[in-house]
Structures are given as structure tokens and as C-alpha cells.
Amino acid sequence: MGFLSNVSWSPYVVGAGIGVLSWLTFLLSDKAIGCSTAFARTSGMLRKLFGGGRAVKENAYYSKVAPVIDWEWMLVLGILLGSALSALLSGDFHLRVVPPLWAAEFGPSPLLRIAAAFAGGIFTGFGARWAGGCTSGHGISGTMQLTLSSWIAAICFFIGGIAAAWLLYGAPGQGGV
């Protein structure tokens, strides 16, 4: 079982593993892997917790995406545990706030990095819900079902991402990482 403690696996092996995992979720749970809906549900749960129960009840989106813990919410929780398990087994667990690549470009300030991650997160959450899915729901699960909107969304994730990375880090394809 030594392979479980390797720091990294071939991306093709990892991808194939996610593919097989998808067979199981369709078969055993009648569900496709996705992540961003769980964040929308969490937003509704937090609003209820902080006195927004009535607004949540009257909101058309939360009547579609109810603020409850479901299969997908548990899946997102599982990602946290699975990733931590993998990192701890291979000694690849490192507590840090500022990624070295970010520090090289924008300096070591944790505050700037936290602000950027937070702002980027807002765009990501808003965009994922507008598009109806994220890199997993559209990008992997939707494209494997050959869904038209998922292929378009996945391509737009990368167009937007490559353009923004160009502005932040310079022209694509140049320099190492």
C-alpha cells in the first residue's frame, strides 16, 4: 500500500480514478459529482442562522436550492478529509497562508493574499451559480455526459481564467512556475 503515501500520482491515473468514481456515484447515488451548489446551500444556512430566515424562505433561488445538508454537501466535506488524509500520509501537509508563487509576484503580505482569495472567491461563487456549475459539476460531470452547456461553460472557465492570469502574471506560456 506504499502508493498511498506517494506525494503525487500521474494526472492520468488521478483522472481515471475520478472517472471510475463517477460511475459509482451514478450507480449508487443517482448523482453526478459537483461542488458549487453546496456553497449556495451554505450561504442560505448562514443567512437563516443570522436572522434571515424569512428572506431565505421567500427567496426563489433557495426554494430551488434549499439550505439543507444533502449528498453533495457531504461530498464537499469529504474532500477536506480526503485531501488532508492524502497530504498527511505523504508528509505533504504544510500550513501556510501565502503561496510562494503569489509571494514572488505580489509580495509576502498575508493580508493582500487573503483579500485577493476572498475577492476571487466572490467572482467564482457568483459565476458558478450563474453558469449552473463549477469545474467539477460542469467541467468534469457535465462534459462526460456530453452536455452542450457544460462544454461551453468549461471552455469559458478557461478563457476567463487564462485572460485574468495573463493580466496578473504576464503573457501565457512564458517563464516557469
Place this chain on the structure above:
Amino acid sequence: MLSALHGRRRLQLVLGLVTGIIFGFLLQKGGVTRFSVIIGQLRLVDFTVVKVMLSAVVVGSLGIHALHSLKLTNLHPKPDAVRAAVVGGLLFGIGFAVMGYCPGTLVGAVGNGYLDALAGGTGVILGAGLFASVYSKLTRRKFIVPRQKAKTIPELLGINRWIAVLAASILIVLLLWWLDHQGF
């Protein structure tokens, strides 16, 4: 279909958790919980993200369509909202590059000890909540049209589903081979 199993709510929550643990384990082993790998992909210098995604698509697609042909599962294509996919997709992409994680990999990044992803996750919750707040405005003004019927590429082209699955798989394998050949 295993409808009896699908109806067992508590068991399904456990299955969701187990699925997530395996998914998170795989994401971490694939390196995609790392900021540098995501940014490397968007800068087109490291193709790990594309390799993981496309191999998942090929393997997944062959299996789920086989299960579907054997009447062992339903498919769940998302609604055919092409305009929303473009607008939302581009907004998502901008956030993807600034945050350096996506909603799934940010959770994996937190598990990896990368605490900036916690700020990212808080942002994603806020962004999703903002979307919920403006959702009825967006639908009223027809920026988003709910409940459109899902359309798949074989339906659009009017071809047999399996021909599309096999053609897509071959094209993806050729693309991956080409990327590898280019030294990525």
C-alpha cells in the same frame, strides 16, 4: 436501477461523504489542490489540471453511458442555458485565476493546510449568496431562463449517443497524446 438504495437518505449522506473523501484524496494526489498547479494551467505552462479533467471525462463518459445503456442509471445533463454558461463561465474564470483554486479544489487546499483557501471559500459562499439575492431579478430580466430542457451534443448534432461518446473519447485521447508530445 438501485432505486431503493437511492431513496435511503442517511445512507446516501454517508455515501456522499465517502465519495468526497476519495475525490479529495485523488485531487490532492493529482496536485490540483496547489495554487501553483492551477495558476500554471491558466498560464499554459503546466497542463496537470487539463490532464486530470480530460482523463476523468474519457473514463467517466464510457462508464456512465454503458451504465445508461444497461438501464442501470439515469443521466443528469444540466439545463441548456448556453448564454448563462458563457456569462457565468467567464466570471467564474476571472475568480478562478485571482483565487487560484476552484470551489472543489479550495476545500482540498484547506485540507492540505493552505489557509488562503479558507478566505477563498468564504468568498465563494458570499458570491453564491449574492447570486441567490439577485436571482429573481436576473430571471425577470431574462438574463437567466430557468427550466430549459437539457441538450447534449449528440442531440444537437442528431447523431447516435455512442458515436458521440466514442468520437469525443478518441479526440480527447489524441489531444492528451499531442500535449504530452509537445513536452507538457
